[in-house]
Amino acid sequence: MGEELLKIRELDVRAEENQILHGVSLTIGRGETHVLMGPNGAGKSTLGNVLMGNPQYRVTGGSIEFAGRDLLSQNVDERAKAGLFLSFQNPVEVPGVSLSNFIRSALEMRSGERIRMWEFRKKIHESLEVLNMDSSYADRDLNVGFSGGEKKKAEILQLLMLKPVFAILDETDSGLDVDAVRTVSRGVEEYQKDKKGTLLIITHSTRILEALHVDAVHVLVEGRIVENGDAGLISEINENGFERFLTQKAAEEG
């Protein structure tokens, strides 16, 4: 492993009355791509949201370090400025704010500098092209009236434009048809290679992973990491599903 970028230690998380994550530990090196898999309801999205700082969740134990600094003491926007990015599973609609104005505002907030208009237009059109999106999307209201697939593409567009150090993709492939998965996957590949990005890909299927290089796979079941492995785990899960991990866990508890 290269330089450690993200280090999660013994993380306990609650939402309202329920404990969702139990002692989760995970370390990701700079430039690596990790995959977090697991059945529905295992707590995968919770982990992504906690990393980004969603106030709906309460961290009750453990620690997270990002780029050598304590992450949990930082606000959501500070985390973003430190280079963290979450591709949302269901991004919200924001009427009256165009996708391009939003991205430009975000870039300016992150850098503290004004962005030249013509450079920005050029870049956003390049990124739209990578994602097979019509250039008119730039001027549409953020996520308003977007289909599920369009919302996912708009998230990846933000990923390409904001160039974070570390991106969490939360079920970016769910609800997409085959062509859309391929397109989104191309966008992710671009981030992975050209921007030398670090990734945590949360998924319960394997389609988006086919074209991507993967360094490590973690399996989350009922809020606990039950297995860590290499890319080989993906094809095993692809064939057998999560049953082995469920029975394994039952046996441990039994």
Place this chain on the structure above:
Amino acid sequence: MAEKTYVEDIDRSMYDFRFEEKDAWRIDAGLSPEIVEQISEEKNDPDWMRDFRLKSLEIYNSIPMKDWGPSIEGLDMEHIATYVRPNAKMADNWDAVPDDIKETFERLGIPEAERKSLAGVGAQYDSELVYHNVQDFAVKQGVVYTDIESALHGEYGEMIRDHFMKLVPPSDHKFAALHGAVWSGGSFVYVPDGVKLDIPLQSYFRLNAKGAGQFEHTLIILGKGSSLHFIEGCSAPKYNVANLHAGCVELFVGANASLRYSTIENWSKNMYNLNTKRALVEEGGRIEWVSGSFGSHVSYLYPMSVLHGRGARSEFTGVTFAGAGQNLDTGCKVVHAAPDTSSYVNTRSISKGGGISTFRSAVVVQEKAKNSRSSVSCESLMLDSESRSDTIPAMDIRTRQADIGHEAKIGRISDDAVFYLMSRGLPEDEARALIVSGFADNVGKELPLEYAVEMNNLIRLEMKGTVG
């Protein structure tokens, strides 16, 4: 579009600065026939106007104070000076405007806007216009844009007499009567048949004097098939005594003519804004109201469209932002008085810090207005639990052959939306301001860019410090 959402360096002093009052003459506070006669004399009124003023005062004294809407108890007419003449003669050249007054308008960006994007500008300081100028190309097409006082004595004197307070008669309500008695300043615009003015005219009203009233009258007459975009802006520095604005706007839209009337109002928060605006639209004509209400302590503002000719149309797009200490009662009225007429109302109201925002609308479809259509949509956003938002839509439909729709929504900023925007690097207050600007974009996108920027500035100003 570069600056649409984010503008740096918002400076509260942009509106709040004030200069020492060096008014040449200020009338005694209060209301009496003597005071009204004095104003009339000061303005060298024709006889009919002097009589009109005195008659209006009688009406004012005979009409009881309204018994609905926000309280105006803090407004005591005995303490309001109804006429304050600035120490300046009207000029058609900024260089001839006295320095402190010129600086006021420069800080508000008026001369710059004129150079860049306007066909004509009028600037009123307290009770009188201090600057008025129209570009040559507009004059050549026969467009008249002047102060009402000089027009009263010129070739359009008769036209003014035929229209002045015919649409809003002094008997309409108590403050219309007050306006009739003490009105001063404002604009007269006449666009001849068939003339289409592509770039806007603008009037800016600034009330600098303390404890005073501003009663400007705007009269716009559009000939057949003509078109015009008129913009008005208003502001005042803050004082701790009440100021009053009771202006009157009368718009006559000829057959197949088209008028857009845009307002960004940012009176200081000691202002009682009791303004009356009305449009009469003839066959095939169209009125579009674009209205941003941000300032004042109390506002009563319901621009009204009377769709008088077949196929006449009215569109109203408005946003109202009520912050701490503000009670803004705004909305619109439409009267469908002819067949095939249509009206469209789209408003947003925002309330914050205990502010009260009330949307009040009235749609009347007369029996003869067959095949008319009306659609009213209002949305409210409350930024905290101490603020208030009310919606009072009234409909009076006298024919079955009409298509009427109404939709109302009240909401709050969702935590999910704030989290989403923050996750891209926006601090919480910026995230909230962006959501509110987006909410008000129905008006923003109808305004010329500079004004949309100003409106977003006002929103950001209001949103500063909303995060604990």
